[in-house]
Structures are given as C-alpha cells and as structure tokens.
Amino acid sequence: xxxxDIQGLRLRLPGTARPVLDGVDLTVAPGETVALVGExxxxxxxxxxxxxGLLPSGAAPEGAVLxxxxxxxxxTPDRLRVLRTGQAAMVFQDxxxxxxxxxxxxxxxxxxxxxxxTMSAAAADRRAVELLDAVGLGPELLGRYPxxxxxxxxxxxxxxxxxxxxxxxxxxxxxxxxxxxTSQAEVVALLGRLRERFGTGLLFxxxxxxxxxxxxxxxxxxxxxxxxxxxxxxxxxxxxRHPYTAALLAATPRLAAxxxxxxxxxxxxxxxxxxxxxxxxxxxxxxxxxxCRERTPEPAGEHPAACHxxxxxxxxxx
Amino acid sequence: MSEPxxxxxxxxxxFGSVRAVDDVSFTLDAGASLGIVGExxxxxxxxxxxxxxxxxxxxxxxxxxxxxxxxxxxxxxxxxxRAREVQMVFQDxxxxxxxxxxxxAVLRETLRLHFPDTDHRAxxxxxxxxxxxxxxxxxxxxxxxxxxxxxxxxxxxxxAVEPAVLVLDEAVAxxxxxxxxxxxxxxxxxREQTGIGYxxxxxxxxxxxxxxxxxxxxRHGRIVEAGPTAxxxxxxxxxxxxxxxxxxxxxxxxxxxxxxxxxxx
Amino acid sequence: xxxxxxxxxxxxxxxxxxxxxxxxxxxxLICLGFAVLVVLAxxxxxxxxxxxxxxxxxxxxxxxxxxxxxxxVDTAGRDTLSRxxxxxxxxxxxxxxxxxxxxxxxxxxxxxAGWRGGRLDSVLSRSTExxxxxxxxLLAILIVSVYGEGxxxxxxxxxxxxxPYVSRLTRSLVLAERTRPYVSAYQVxxxxxxxxxxxxxxxxIAPIVLAQSAVNFGxxxxxxxxxxxxxxxxxxxxxxxxxxxxxxxxxIQHGYPLSAILPxxxxxxxxxxxxxxxxxxxxxxxxxxx
Numbered sequence: 001x002x003x004x005d006i007q008g009l010r011l012r013l014p015g016t017a018r019p020v021l022d023g024v025d026l027t028v029a030p031g032e033t034v035a036l037v038g039e040x041x042x043x044x045x046x047x048x049x050x051x052x053g054l055l056p057s058g059a060a061p062e063g064a065v066l067x068x069x070x071x072x073x074x075x076t077p078d079r080l081r082v083l084r085t086g087q088a089a090m091v092f093q094d095x096x097x098x099x100x101x102x103x104x105x106x107x108x109x110x111x112x113x114x115x116x117x118t119m120s121a122a123a124a125d126r127r128a129v130e131l132l133d134a135v136g137l138g139p140e141l142l143g144r145y146p147x148x149x150x151x152x153x154x155x156x157x158x159x160x161x162x163x164x165x166x167x168x169x170x171x172x173x174x175x176x177x178x179x180x181x182t183s184q185a186e187v188v189a190l191l192g193r194l195r196e197r198f199g200t201g202l203l204f205x206x207x208x209x210x211x212x213x214x215x216x217x218x219x220x221x222x223x224x225x226x227x228x229x230x231x232x233x234x235x236x237x238x239x240x241r242h243p244y245t246a247a248l249l250a251a252t253p254r255l256a257a258x259x260x261x262x263x264x265x266x267x268x269x270x271x272x273x274x275x276x277x278x279x280x281x282x283x284x285x286x287x288x289x290x291x292c293r294e295r296t297p298e299p300a301g302e303h304p305a306a307c308h309x310x311x312x313x314x315x316x317x318x
Numbered sequence: 319m320s321e322p323x324x325x326x327x328x329x330x331x332x333f334g335s336v337r338a339v340d341d342v343s344f345t346l347d348a349g350a351s352l353g354i355v356g357e358x359x360x361x362x363x364x365x366x367x368x369x370x371x372x373x374x375x376x377x378x379x380x381x382x383x384x385x386x387x388x389x390x391x392x393x394x395x396x397x398x399x400r401a402r403e404v405q406m407v408f409q410d411x412x413x414x415x416x417x418x419x420x421x422x423a424v425l426r427e428t429l430r431l432h433f434p435d436t437d438h439r440a441x442x443x444x445x446x447x448x449x450x451x452x453x454x455x456x457x458x459x460x461x462x463x464x465x466x467x468x469x470x471x472x473x474x475x476x477x478a479v480e481p482a483v484l485v486l487d488e489a490v491a492x493x494x495x496x497x498x499x500x501x502x503x504x505x506x507x508x509r510e511q512t513g514i515g516y517x518x519x520x521x522x523x524x525x526x527x528x529x530x531x532x533x534x535x536x537r538h539g540r541i542v543e544a545g546p547t548a549x550x551x552x553x554x555x556x557x558x559x560x561x562x563x564x565x566x567x568x569x570x571x572x573x574x575x576x577x578x579x580x581x582x583x
Numbered sequence: 584x585x586x587x588x589x590x591x592x593x594x595x596x597x598x599x600x601x602x603x604x605x606x607x608x609x610x611x612l613i614c615l616g617f618a619v620l621v622v623l624a625x626x627x628x629x630x631x632x633x634x635x636x637x638x639x640x641x642x643x644x645x646x647x648x649x650x651x652x653x654x655x656v657d658t659a660g661r662d663t664l665s666r667x668x669x670x671x672x673x674x675x676x677x678x679x680x681x682x683x684x685x686x687x688x689x690x691x692x693x694x695x696a697g698w699r700g701g702r703l704d705s706v707l708s709r710s711t712e713x714x715x716x717x718x719x720x721l722l723a724i725l726i727v728s729v730y731g732e733g734x735x736x737x738x739x740x741x742x743x744x745x746x747p748y749v750s751r752l753t754r755s756l757v758l759a760e761r762t763r764p765y766v767s768a769y770q771v772x773x774x775x776x777x778x779x780x781x782x783x784x785x786x787x788i789a790p791i792v793l794a795q796s797a798v799n800f801g802x803x804x805x806x807x808x809x810x811x812x813x814x815x816x817x818x819x820x821x822x823x824x825x826x827x828x829x830x831x832x833x834x835i836q837h838g839y840p841l842s843a844i845l846p847x848x849x850x851x852x853x854x855x856x857x858x859x860x861x862x863x864x865x866x867x868x869x870x871x872x873x
Contacts, residue, residue, distance in 0.1 A: 039494040039495065039496060039497075040465070040494050151358075180357035180358055180521065181357065181521060181562060181565040181566065182357065182561060182562070182565045182576065182580045183580075184565065184567070185564075185565050185567075185571075185573040185576035185580070186573070186577040186580065188567070188573045189573035189574045189576070189577045190577075192573065192574075193574075207494065207495065208567065209495070210524075210566065210567045210568055211567040213567070213568065213569045214567035214568055214569055214570075214571035214573075215567070215571070233569070234569060237569065247496070248495055248496065251495050251496050251498070251499035252495050252499075252524065253498075253499070253502065253522070253524035253525045253527065253528040253529075254524050254527070255523055255524055255527055255551065255563065255566055255568075257524075257527065257528070259527060259528055259529070259530075259547070259548070260506075260528070261503050261506060262499040262502055262503055262528060263499070264496060264499035264500040264502075264503050265496035265499070265500075266500075268464060268466075268497075370771050371770075371771065372767050372770060372771065394775065397773045397775065398773045400773065401771065401772055402773075404771075405771060405772070406767075406768070406771045408764040408767065408768060409764075410764060413763050413764045413765060414764040414765050414767075414768050415765055415768075416765045416769075416783045416787070417787065418783075418786055418787060419783070427774075427782075428772050431772070431773060431774060432773065472768070475768070475772070479772060479773070
C-alpha cells in the first residue's frame with residue numbers, strides 16, 4: 001500500500017474562476033522520496049497540505065487523498081488529529097516560525113505524542129533523545145531554547161519532532177529554503193538516512209529543480225494546479241517531455257553553464273481569477289498550436305507529460 | 319573599461335564581539351559586475367550596507383570615482399550626490415516598496431528630488447519601458463503587482479537616480495525560477511545599455527556564474543578567495559569555496575560527503 | 584507556495600470565529616449609529632432644543648415629563664431635554680480637545696523618539712513614563728485648582744495624561760516601520776529623514792494610532808464628566824452632562840431621578856459606543872496590515 005495516494009484531487013476556492021488544484025494524481029510509496037516541483041501559485045504546497053487534511057477554509061475538495069489507505073478528506077476531526085500526530089507529519093520551510101520560542105526543545109518534542117496520549121512522559125523523553133541522536137544532535141539540547149540553536153540545528157530538531165509519532169509519510173515543504181547551502185546538504189543527507197532507517201515515504205516540496213534532481217526517486221512537476229509531467233528524476237531532467245519542464249530547466253542559472261543570457265520563460269502563470277481552457281501553459285509555450293488552447297491535454301505514456309506535443313529526444317545537461 | 323568606479327579598502331565592522339566585516343577590500347571597474355558570495359553571517363550584507371551608507375564602518379574606506387564616502391552625509395547636496403554614486407535593490411520585493419505609494423508616485427518622488435527641472439512623465443515612461451513594465455502598471459499599488467514586477471519597480475527606482483554603481487542584495491533570491499531568469503536578463507541588458515557597475519550580493523553560485531565577471535568569496539567577515547568568476551568557480555583555491563561549489567545540488571550529489579566536509583572545515 | 588491565497592481575508596478565518604464576528608456586527612452598527620446621533624445632536628443643539636436651557640422656573644421645579652418639557656425639568660426648573668442637547672456640546676468638545684492635542688503631541692514625541700533613537704529616545708521615553716506614573720485625574724484636579732474654572736485647564740491636563748498612550752504606541756510602530764527595507768530604500772535614494780517620516784512612515788502607521796485615539800475619546804469623555812461632577816472645570820451654569828448628574832443629586836433625594844439618570848445613561852452609552860467603534864476600527868486596521 002502506498003504511503004500517500006492522491007487520486008483526482010480537485011480543489012475549488014471561493015472567489016476563483018478555476019480550481020486551484022485540477023485533477024492531481026500523485027503517489028508516494030513507503031521508503032520512496034518523491035519531489036513535487038513548481039513555482040509560486042502552482043498548488044504544490046496546497047497539495048502537500050491536503051495530505052494532513054489542512055484545507056483552506058471554504059475549499060471544496062473532490063477526489064481522494066489516501067494516507068496509508070485511508071481517505072483524509074472524509075476523516076472526522078478526531079481521526080485527523082491522530083493522523084497528524086501519527087501516520088503523517090510535516091516539516092515546514094522556516095523552522096523559526098514553526099516553533100514556540102519560549103518552550104524548551106524537550107517539551108516541544110514531547111508535546112504532540114503526550115497530548116494525544118499515545119506515549120507516557122518517560123517514553124516520550126526516551127524517544128526524543130533517540131531521535132535527537134538520529135538527527136545528529138546530543139541529548140543536552142532538550143533543555144535548550146530555540147533561540148540558542150542555529151537554523152540548521154533547529155530544522156533538524158523539527159525533523160526529529162516530525163518523526164516522534166513514527167510516521168509512514170513525511171511531508172517536507174521547502175525544508176531547506178531558509179537554510180544556507182552547506183546546511184542544506186546536511187539536512188538533505190539526514191532526510192535520506194532517516195528514510196532508509198525508518199522506511200518513511202517522503203514528499204519533498206520544492207521550487208529548486210537541481211535539488212529535486214539530486215535527492216528524489218521520482219519527480220512531479222506542477223503548473224497552475226495540474227501535474228504537467230512526472231517520471232523518474234534522472235529521466236525527467238535528462239529528457240524532459242513537457243515544454244514547461246524543459247523551459248524551467250533552461251531558465252535555471254547553472255554552475256556548469258557558460259555566462260550569458262538565460263532562456264527566460266516569457267509571461268506569467270495564469271491568474272486564478274480567469275477561466276482556463278486547454279493547456280495552462282499554452283500562452284507561454286513555444287510549441288503551442290490551436291489544439292493546445294482548446295483541449296486540456298491528458299497525461300499519457302510511460303513517463304507521462306500532460307502535453308499535446310511532448311518533446312522527444314531533446315537532451316538537457318543538468 | 320579598467321578604471322575603478324568603486325574601491326573598498328580595509329573595511330572593518332564589529333557588532334559587540336562579532337567581527338561582521340574584517341579587513342575587506344576589493345575594486346569594481348567601470349561597467350563591470352562583481353559578485354560577493356557567502357552564507358548567512360559571512361558579512362556580505364553588512365559590507366553592502368556600508369557601501370550604500372546604511373551602516374557605518376569602524377575602519378576602512380569606500381571611494382566612488384576616487385571620492386571618499388565617509389561618515390554621515392551633511393546637507394542635501396551631499397546626500398543627493400551620494401545617492402547618485404550608489405543605489406541598491408533589496409532582497410524582498412514585498413517589503414522594499416511603500417505599500418501606499420503607486421509605481422508612478424515612487425518614481426516621480428525620486429525624480430523630483432534629483433532632477434527637479436526635467437519632464438518627469440517622459441522619464442517615467444522611459445524607465446518603466448527600460449525595466450519591461452507597461453505604462454498600465456504605472457498607477458498600480460505594490461500589492462497589485464507580482465514579485466517579479468515589484469522587483470522591476472525597485473530596479474527602475476534605483477536607475478532613476480542614474481547611479482554609477484548598483485548594489486543588488488540577493489535581489490533575485492525571492493523570485494521564481496522563470497521570473498528570476500527574466501530579471502537577470504533584464505539586468506544584463508541594462509548594464510550593456512548604461513555601462514552601470516553591478517555589485518551582486520548572493521548565495522547562489524549559479525547566479526554568480528551567470529551575471530558576474532569577478533567574484534569575492536566571504537566567510538566569517540573575511541574574504542577567503544577572490545578572482546575572475548570563471549577561474550574561481552572552475553578551479554577553487556580555498557577549501558571553503560570548494561565546499562560551496564560541492565553544496566550546489568545536482569544529480570549524483572553527495573550530501574553526506576558535504577556534511578562531513580563542512581564539519582571538518 | 585500558495586501563501587498569497589491563504590492570506591486573502593475571509594479565507595484564513597475559521598468558521599467559528601467568522602460567526603462570532605458576524606454576531607457582533609449589529610452591535611458595532613448600533614454603536615456607530617448612536618455615536619453619529621450624539622454628534623449630530625451636539626452640532627444641531629441650538630436649533631433642536633425646545634427651551635432655553637438656562638431659563639430658571641422655580642415654581643415648576645422637579646416637574647415630570649409634560650408636553651412643554653418632554654423629559655421634565657430639574658431642581659431649578661430648567662428643561663432637561665434642552666440641557667441634554669446643549670450639554671452634548673461641552674461633553675463632546677472637551678474630549679475632542681483632549682484627543683486632538685494628545686494625538687498631535689503624542690505622534691510628534693513618538694516619532695522623534697522612535698526615529699532618532701539613542702539619547703533623545705531615552706529622555707522622551709522616561710518623561711512619558713513619568714507622566715504615566717502620575718494619575719491623570721490627580722493632575723487635572725491640581726491644574727484646575729491652580730487655574731480655576733474653565734474647560735481649558737482640565738482639557739490640557741487630561742491631554743498631557745493621555746499623551747503617553749499615543750506616544751508609546753507611535754514609538755513602537757515607528758521602530759517596527761523603520762526597519763522595513765522600503766525605509767532603507769528611501770534613505771539610499773537621498774531623501775531626508777523628515778521627508779521619509781512624514782510622507783511614508785506616518786501615513787503607514789496613522790490608522791492604528793487614530794484607532795487608539797478613537798478609543799481614548801471615550802475614556803476622556805468619562806474623565807471629564809467625572810471632573811465636572813466634582814464641580815471642577817466646567818463653569819456652573821454651562822450645561823454639561825457631568826455637571827447635570829451633580830446638580831441632579833438633590834433631585835434624586837427628592838424622589839425625582841430623571842434629571843440625573845438621563846445624563847448618566849448618556850455618558851455611559853456614548854463611552855461604550857466610541858470604544859466599540861474605535862476598537863473595531865483598530866481590529867480592522869490590524870488585520871489589514873497583518
């Protein structure tokens with residue numbers, strides 16, 4: 001059974017002309033790292049949050065979001081609370097914003113499992129020490145306050161906290177964006193090790209294509225609330241089939257590339273207040289034809305791209 | 319082309335016991351682009367703030383076209399003269415514009431201060447055009463604009479003063495990849511057209527590769543390596559530069575190795 | 584990231600809280616309506632009042648409501664309705680003076696302290712704390728006893744007492760605002776500090792400060808009414824709600840409470856109305872800028 005199985009998720013918000021999420025299909029197997037890549041407003045954060053049942057108010061979801069085989073969208077509030085402290089956990093972008101600065105690290109770690117009564121105080125403390133060790137931090141941190149820790153250390157504490165309930169699904173929403181490049185490596189290495197050790201499925205939400213390529217088994221590329229393309233990481237970055245993926249890769253300033261102009265994507269993503277017919281990327285796409293503006297493309301093929309004119313054989317050096 | 323516009327010599331700045339900037343020197347040639355790379359706490363932002371005058375150095379000198387910028391500006395004439403030497407684009411486009419001031423008003427305000435006797439309407443149109451914003455955006459308040467559009471406004475505002483040097487403090491870090499590429503290309507075009515010098519403060523080595531001729535690598539307030547961008551990135555001499563390069567994620571990346579190297583350094 | 588979406592008002596609010604706000608909305612509207620009514624009554628008092636508020640008719644003292652005197656008369660036979668209407672003028676004018684003076688001076692002090700910082704900040708902050716430590720009413724009584732009768736003395740005294748509330752708020756807002764990059768941007772552009780303060784910082788913090796002042800208005804009204812009840816400030820013959828309560832004491836002892844209870848009720852209702860309106864305004868402003 002998959003750790004996360006999102007089927008045809010469609011999400012409408014009041015005051016918008018098109019759904020913010022439009023038929024999202026996504027799976028994360030236990031022990032698998034899946035990257036969800038997209039720009040601001042693509043719906044990637046929204047998608048990951050639905051796995052915890054965190055919906056914006058007024059949202060009307062359709063489809064199914066199965067965590068460990070159980071549909072989150074029809075859960076009772078009580079069941080959701082258990083889910084959030086148990087099977088599924090989340091690591092946020094800014095560790096400083098996600099922690100109460102006035103509480104000690106030890107209390108913070110034990111809080112969730114104590115509140116739901118899944119663990120006794122002593123068991124929770126033992127588990128906290130064990131997990132701090134797993135994220136490479138010593139037990140002396142239990143008595144410290146968040147302000148005394150660096151950003152990288154604090155993010156490791158957040159990961160330990162997420163693992164307290166022994167989740168089968170870990171959602172990481174841009175967990176390294178607020179960190180320095182060298183601490184980013186440390187956090188990523190840690191997530192990789194923990195995944196192996198605990199068999200947790202990891203959904204890694206990021207805007208950084210290079211990072212997604214470096215760490216994940218499979219990648220989903222999102223654009224305007226739809227999955228544009230999905231496939232094995234190496235395959236998708238070496239031979240993107242969707243013109244959006246290809247354009248995004250070309251627009252990323254890269255170390256290996258020579259200095260000079262980047263291939264920018266003209267225009268902007270479609271506005272939520274406007275109705276959308278056909279392919280969402282058509283207006284910015286160099287390959288767009290009449291059919292793209294009329295009919296929404298369905299993902300097809302072994303390495304599916306939602307495109308009427310998928311690229312074949314193009315090769316991009318990452 | 320090789321006459322220096324901006325010369326920084328022996329800058330020092332301490333906050334309490336922390337040496338934020340420790341003996342930093344470099345020069346920026348006319349129309350050139352220099353990158354300052356480093357992580358948080360490397361002192362790169364403090365250096366930038368000293369150069370634009372938002373922060374005072376304890377020691378050292380910043381000169382633009384051979385004229386020293388020391389201490390606080392006295393009087394309006396000196397204030398304006400300094401503004402025309404160096405301008406700055408800030409990181410967060412959401413906070414660097416007054417939420418109550420429209421795009422046109424932002425530019426008009428600056429033009430009125432610096433060029434009181436010229437035709438502002440024509441110049442505003444020209445500036446908006448230069449940064450790729452239509453005249454339709456002129457009446458908009460910042461909250462009606464996207465992050466990329468706001469950053470274009472911030473660039474237009476800086477260019478309105480016609481400075482010799484533009485300091486860009488992580489100016490594209492908050493933007494999406496596709497928008498970032500647009501803004502970086504725009505900056506390259508502007509440099510070609512106006513011959514303005516850029517000082518790029520960034521943590522992103524990809525950006526450095528893309529837009530700078532020379533680079534300075536900073537760590538704990540000190541310069542650890544400096545040189546032509548291609549040379550530094552292709553053949554780093556300092557272990558820290560090598561670590562920064564290693565840390566850029568790519569397929570076949572070895573995060574464990576980097577983490578170990580970081581601890582060893 | 585979809586933060587832009589979730590930040591849109593109406594989306595972030597939980598359903599429970601939304602209902603609470605909705606249920607309170609009529610209260611706010613009633614209060615706003617009442618405040619407007621009182622202000623209108625004060626403005627139009629000379630034309631609205633049916634009788635001369637100072638016309639003494641001892642033969643008719645303490646009469647109940649009648650077609651001639653809709654709300655009855657007081658111990659001296661003066662028409663209560665007319666006195667209430669004209670009393671609204673003094674009762675609102677006083678707090679208005681307090682609020683205007685304390686707001687203008689408080690903003691100036693807070694702006695200077697917050698912007699310049701350093702020694703100026705310490706001096707200004709310590710002196711406002713000194714005022715804080717001294718009870719406003721006591722200060723007012725002191726000043727009135729020195730300068731004698733008249734509306735000006737208590738208004739000035741209370742304005743000084745209210746100044747620290749405004750200056751402290753302004754200072755903290757300025758401190759937060761000046762760290763914003765847009766302020767740095769204007770500095771780099773060569774704009775002078777007073778220009779940046781007046782053109783950009785002040786308009787951005789003004790709504791919050793003004794909301795505080797609207798709340799202060801209610802309190803000042805209460806304090807001034809208290810002072811005139813004590814017989815301080817407002818001259819004896821001028822119609823004023825606080826003074827009317829004082830004059831009505833004997834009427835209550837004689838079993839005719841109307842001339843004392845009506846101004847009492849008006850004071851309470853007006854204070855509540857201004858507080859509710861001011862606080863709701865402050866809430867809205869805070870939510871918009873959050």
